Amino acid sequence: MNWDGYRLAVHVEPSRVRILTRGGHDWTHRFPAIEAAAKVFGPTTMILDGEAVVLDEGGRSNFGLLQAALGGRGGKREADEARFYAFDLLYFDGHDLRGMEQRERRTMLEDAIAEGGTVIRLSEEIEGEGAAILAHACKLGLEGIIAKDRRAPYRSGRLGDWLKLKCIQSDGFIVVGYEPSTKVTGAISRLLLAARRGDELVYVGGVGTGFTDKMARDLRKQLAAMPAKVPPVALKRKNAVFCEPVFVAEITYTEITSDGKLRHPSFKGLRELADNGDVFDLKK
Template structure:
């Protein structure tokens, strides 16, 4: 008796069906090599732990620390999704990255990287990125932004988070060969880590990142990735301002606070790093946030205290003995959707 012909199997990826976000069926134990891992809706990012010195040894790789917004790029069957570190959809805010990603379809993948805007010397500049997006809460698309991709978490039906870092990066490097496009590979720098850090600082970069070559991709701050900064830079809450003495429509300085437990603690002020136009914009925004129940109380100066809503990225050179930031300089406002880590005091 002649057997009826079998129906052709459906390809894993088609132009008319999105990649599933859950397991469709159990894997066949008779064919374990035919693995198919549904693409997850989101993967909690691996975060770098701050250390004072780079680790040494062949187990570690080193790359530039980019100063921008951490993003995950989801290449799905018929669309591109861009998610922030906190899981918010910012696809509409990075049209140049979306356009570059669409040229790579029907690839099915998740890339981990940092969106940046480069200055005329090729350095990432957080302030320029924020301005291109229209400032905090802005709705403008960042047409000048590019993505430096540094990890590959999923590829064509395979979950790569359990694969060692060195293998993930080799796969990623093979995918990204255009060093001039809107999606670029964040290259490993083969150099003595101390020499690399010194050179990064001399060229005005934020610092370097060290990654353990043999570790899987683990969400959270596990110590598999380390960051070593040239200059300290952290996120602090703006809890008020001191008016400018030379321009009535501008702020003279911002009053900053960090968290200790669930309480806000004053850590000083910042009066440099912003232009006159930015100082005026900050005053307009903060005047809408005035409050009679401030997060902190400071006697003395003529301060306008506001609700702890704005989060500012501040560059500084350490701490004074009384717990204030030394040589603080304003870099820009962080969007809460970026899930910025507010600095926590011990």
Template sequence: MATGEALRSAPVKPRRGAAKPDLFADPMPARIEPCLALLQSKAPTGPNWAFEVKWDGYRLAVHRDASGVRIITRGGHDWTHRFPSIAAEAAELDAGSFILDGEAVVLDEAGRADFGLLQQALGGRGGKAKAERAMLFAFDLLYLDGHDLTRMALSERRDMLEGLLDGEIGMIRLSEEVEADGAEFLASACKVGLEGIIAKRRDAPYRPGRGGDWLKIKCIQSDTFLIIGYEPSSAALGGIGRLLLAGLGNYGLAFVGSVGTGFTHASAAALRKQLDRLATASPAARGIAGRGVVWVRPNLAAEIAYRGWTHDDKLRHASFKGLRDKADAAGVYRLA
């Protein structure tokens, strides 16, 4: 995207694996809880903010040490076997040990990350397929050759990440920082159909959770909701007229409306088979009734794009993007 030149300063030369043991080395952690982006309505301003594209995929940590490569999902599951192309390229990077933080995506014909295509590549929710087409956009480096980098500022970690990847254009690529005004970058991202942008404090260490060091600003809102039922339809793709959705309320699940677009025939047919196995006699959310609805246990979480909320807390212009896997650990939307 030509919204600005990538930020590039002289990379701090990463220290490569030494032949002698390093008595001052930091132990390589088995897992680091991820830093998460806090949702904001507007892009921040000021020179201390760095901006990147918001990728629409699965958050992964890629670990490499003497024993090999491990790819860990946000939920802590080992999915090395699910992303063989990323694992193979990680094994070839020029470092003794590292932990990359990034997003696995599958790109559409226009070069945009498509969550639905990634889900198809993985075989759907609970699938066992290997996503050969998935690539990793790496945006942080947390550990390198015996050294914990999480205490360093983002700008320093990014320098070392650039040095490690050194122009890679294969299945592991650098998520470029964009030198631009945040509001202008967001407008450009929205214009070309991206999900949104990420803003990060350049001087912040890597801190787990949603502390505000990282912000996400979306073009189209997208959140995770539970499926609590569906309306059968002989005329609709896969036999699903619409899905009924719920979020987390103060007293259990709360009905948030329905979605009837975004399916393909294959995705709807596969989804209906899963839903029919979860059929139950009554709705899981309070205050909802419907004739001809097949109620289901709220075991399936769907990623839904939408344009906003109605006055009675229902989704506006919702579209189905795909099912979230438990290993992805995406949080179900909580109503305020």
């Protein structure tokens, strides 16, 4: 399954547990329930690769709910309701497992994590024909699935070893500015978004749905604190306020039109570019 949350590595060490983001930030303090559950695995050493999520009433992961639990981008709250779904085991009892085949690591992961855990859980794995599995996932209202080569070793980075198959279009776009709201004081009306094309940023339109009035005010406060000295994209709009391109907005949309703009975009949440947030590349 393609979990809609934060990719994390849970390091279980003899005297402590560390929870690190993909960009190397220590977020242990933000996931106390996951930390407490991981301590139960000690004194064995291990590194679990997985995703922290918050589930909605239907049992589906929801990135917006996770961000709300954390207090938003830059928030200080602790996400006690977050759950960690582990899908890989990179290190166990003094041994680096990354050179082993994925199916061998999976077997060890299943042995390491007891079934029925309430906070740290095993991400379900299904073998079969990809199109049929994807169709079933979409029927359940899930975001999509991840396809993996069972014979492959573990390799860091985005190297194409894993294929993300989506039910809906959902990608990260760099926030390059905003348009102030004329209806809600101190809020934004739209975020201005860009995709990558090589080393440059290309404007792909704005998004004005998916956030509440409070979120719109919080977003304006965050972005106004980081004004751009030079506009990050070539865009002439009278009411545009440009910011430094340091945030990645998760956006759902139906397509990118022939003139390079997002169609029916909706805002899901904000990530930090510094934390290796995925950014849509127009060359792909």
